[in-house]
Amino acid sequence: MGIDYNELAKKYDLSRKENMGTITRFLENQPFSEETNILDFGCGTGNFTCALKRMTDASVYGVEPADEMRQKAIGKNTGVSFEKGNHEKIPFIDSFFDFAYMTDVIHHVPDINAMFKELYRVLKQDSSLCIVTESHKQIESRFWVKYFPATVEVEKERYPDIPEIIESATINGFVFSKIEITDANHRHAIAQNFLMLVENKGYSMFHLISNEDYERGLADLRNDYDKQVEIEYRHGETFLWLKKPVKD
Template sequence: MKAKYDTIGINYNETRSADPYITEQLLKKLKPKAFGLYLDIGCGTGNYTNEFNKHGYRFIGIDPSDEMLKKAKQKNKNIDWKLGKAENITLKTETLDGIIGSLTIHHWTDLGKSFTELYRVLKPKTNIVIFTSTPKQMKGYWLNHYFPKMLEDSMQQMPSLDTIEKTMTLAGFSEIKTEPYFIKPDLKDLFLYCGKQNPSLYLDAAIRHGISSFSSLANKDEVENGLEKLKKDIENNEINNIIQSYENNLGDYLFISGKK
């Protein structure tokens, strides 16, 4: 995973900007205080960490990728950036006032150990907020029509909501709540389902490079064939029928919050 994101991190900032709405929702659920200390676990190039800092909150950013952190440090040298993983957080027990993890838990090698570590470093009566997607939600992505194997492999990475909730509970978290997120037309963070309403985004190689499913999991032949078919369907408007056939009310991603 480290090598994967060292590669993706080279041009990551070109397509993965912090989305204002997602930023707002993460902070709303975290409920940070002006003088607290918070963690952005799996911070990547620090796009969201930096936005949280701009809102006046003190954050530490932890990520396993040197390349990602190199970009993060260039963005803001006043933030404490640390090389590390969720499974082994080099912070003292009960030192944090809250934790945010955005599109990262599917990269954790041990979900139970990770949530146990996150619980350990949190102070009592503080919040954790996770932004992720579940296999159930991903089955509703119209991308399955063009890249079935890629989506299958992506879904295998993703822990189910039931698994996440049970693992968080076993780690000690309580008051676990969920809220679905539906892709907005003006999304600024171009992650996997960014093209839900704008399929032509996937024809851009730079955008695909910033998405781990395309850059690391996908079979080259499937991607090429899928893109060719997608391009034709966009041109003849068949894409509208495909999109409509996948419409659902499950949400595209999910906010999951809990309390220590």
């Protein structure tokens, strides 16, 4: 079964919002001024896009293929420009952006070579691209694998692992800068927000496992939530930083 973001748009913002740690990381790594053009590729309902707009003087643009997601983003009225586009067509002129990023998008892109080619085209020389995703190791260590073990295989099938991403990026002209990993190490009871997210199938992987696996996992999760069982949280995200180099 494919993922229909026009359908998911109805409930997306009930359980998903921007991660301020991610925004802070962008701000720490990048100089932003009034002259800076930023691209949020696969911006969804614009949560990260709007947060960056609030926190910088830069011009922020979101590109998103799903009309319903984009309409939600536009409805936030934050002065961000949201355009229809995807990995094959980013509707901007060559060398327009000073910085581009994508959060939780790359596993939805059917052809990452085409995506890197198009991102290379719209980025300026000496600009950065940051891909926020999860490695296969991080997917295996997600705390909810205990409840939904079937998610591991479906996720590893659709998420390109980090070496594959780097290879595709470099074939298409980018240069590797660095990797930042945000793996955690703490224990606490399951948060109500997480239970709500699962009940709303707020992660697309819940649409990719069988209903039986989903219902069984949800029942076990509710049980542990009610008993306030402490869970070990370890996995985080991978920030892959790439550069479009200066040509001699």
